[in-house]
């Protein structure tokens with residue numbers, strides 16, 4: 001069986017704005033990221049069937065949703081789309097259980113297993129409540145459950161966390177990670193938030209002025225000095241797959257990643273054997289020509305300079321090969337000159353254990 005995939009290739013002209021975008025969203029979470037007015041909502045509306053693109057084709061899991069050549073245009077309710085909006089639109093008079101089952105009933109197809117989805121989203125204890133008795137984060141988890149139980153071909157999530165405060169966001173992120181890794185569905189996820197995209201995306205599509213500026217596996221897009229700044233200079237940083245090896249008595253955990261061992265502050269729920277994706281901000285990585293000795297930073301990784309690109313007037317983003325993975329460092333141009341950095345040169349990347357924020361350590365897959 002071919003893995004599920006959503007393919008989009010559309011062109012649409014509004015007065016003063018042309019959308020011309022083509023990308024694939026494979027199983028996993030594809031983040032559609034771009035500034036306000038770049039065309040994200042137009043793409044989402046075209047995929048959902050709320051607008052008809054003048055040209056092009058959209059296909060989900062082998063089903064043609066719209067095709068300007070043949071004139072095919074499936075109405076929204078026949079597309080098999082599970083939609084999650086910014087605000088959970090639950091029925092206030094129905095219990096959580098009834099809300100969840102409504103999605104299944106409405107689809108008219110065999111739905112996913114209720115108990116599996118309830119488990120996946122951690123909402124078993126809420127089934128008898130009505131939406132008014134739920135927190136914002138709980139409501140959003142129920143909305144996600146309802147969308148999955150409609151047995152969709154793919155999920156469309158339009159800024160699903162934007163209305164939640166930071167602690168509610170943090171509460172829901174692990175569930176989105178599980179959904180991404182276990183549901184086996186393409187998830188098209190619109191977001192303005194670089195940390196959210198870096199934490200969740202397996203594929204990133206950067207949209208600028210109606211076009212795809214860059215698209216591909218998240219690890220590649222995030223470590224590319226040419227595209228990373230599009231997420232915001234302060235937010236540039238690579239994601240590295242890592243594994244928890246041991247919890248040490250002084251409160252640190254030892255991880256292994258492609259470049260070697262890394263020590264970070266231990267976190268609840270992370271036990272030896274857990275697979276992680278670490279987000280390492282470019283501004284938290286220092287470079288040295290020689291292995292530094294007697295420094296407080298615990299993590300010193302041997303890496304090789306691959307390439308670099310200017311970042312603002314005085315900065316430089318340097319991509320580093322760390323085993324089979326890539327890291328990104330942001331240093332000044334003066335340091336690039338002072339260290340005489342060239343592509344191919346071996347250097348040491350220095351990373352403080354405490355500079356990796358808890359929110360930057362996610363469970364699960366990078367691609």
Ligand SMILES: Nc1ncnc2c1ncn2[C@@H]1O[C@H](COP(=O)(O)OP(=O)(O)OP(=O)(O)O)[C@@H](O)[C@H]1O
Pocket residue numbers: 014015017034035036037038039040041042043
């Ligand atoms: N029906 C329409 N008629 C004319 N112009 C439109 C229409 N819909 C969208 N546009 C224009 O298309 C451009 C892209 O809009 P879109 O809403 O897709 O951007 P966006 O990336 O989703 O922005 P935001 O993040 O603010 O929601 C904007 O310049 C907008 O004014």
